[in-house]
Amino acid sequence: MLSKSEAAEAVRRAKVRTGVTWAQLAEAVGKPLAWTTAALLGQHPMREEEATTAAALLELGDDAVLAFQLQPTRGALDAAVPVDxxxxxxxxxxxxxxxxxxxxxxxxxxxxxxxxxxxxxxxxxxxxxxxxxxxxxxxxxxxxxxx
Missing domain, CATH: 3.30.1160.10 (Cyanate lyase, C-terminal domain)
Known part of the structure; x- marks a missing residue:
């Protein structure tokens, strides 16, 4: 099973591979753009239907669907002062x-x-x-x- 952070990296790779945009994902999932982006980057849990829709559009498997539904540990910075x-x-x-x-x-x-x-x-x-x-x-x- 993928962790939420592994699923987020899989999403970023799949976006490049498939050419799917965050806006297309948000429209397909039926949620606001910022919420959908944050969810797929591991900051919100998705309902099963939302997770299945996003994974299908990104050509990701069942492991991603499950990871998208996990309750997150919020906060995505690796250090107190971000370097990006x-x-x-x-x-x-x-x-x-x-x-x-x-x-x-x-x-x-x-x-x-x-x-x-x-x-x-x-x-x-x-x-x-x-x-x-x-x-x-x-x-x-x-x-x-x-x-």
Whole structure:
């Protein structure tokens, strides 16, 4: 049986081999793009039907179907400070703007946090005359602290 991390690597290889995109997988599975991508990279469990659909599209076997359904251990970084340039830049954004985001959440919403459980994510490319932009939207439910 494949582990979730082995299944994630199998997905990445199968995407190259088959030419299937994350968007095509999300459409076939019937889930949002970011959720489907995270699930197939090992961060969410899939229902059997979703796992079977994704595995078929990627030409993967029953081991992958089972791995996609496993409950994950969430958090995908191998080190406290990421070394991949794209992931590091997101880490850098949180280092620089994290305190600002926290202050603005508290000022606008009160003493609480943004949920990463009741959460939506969107990533899109936006044309710009000075060079295309990447827009990342983090959309988490506000959870007030209960005292």
């Amino acid at each position: 340039p794209t992931i590091y830049r997101l880490y850098e954004v949180v280092q620089v703007y994290g305190p600002t985001i926290k202050e603005l959440i508290h000022e606008q919403c009160g003493d609480g946090i943004m949920s990463a459980i009741n959460f939506r994510l969107d990533v899109r490319r936006v044309p710009d005359p000075a060079g295309d932009r990447v827009v990342v939207t983090l959309d988490g439910k506000y959870l007030p602290y209960q005292w």
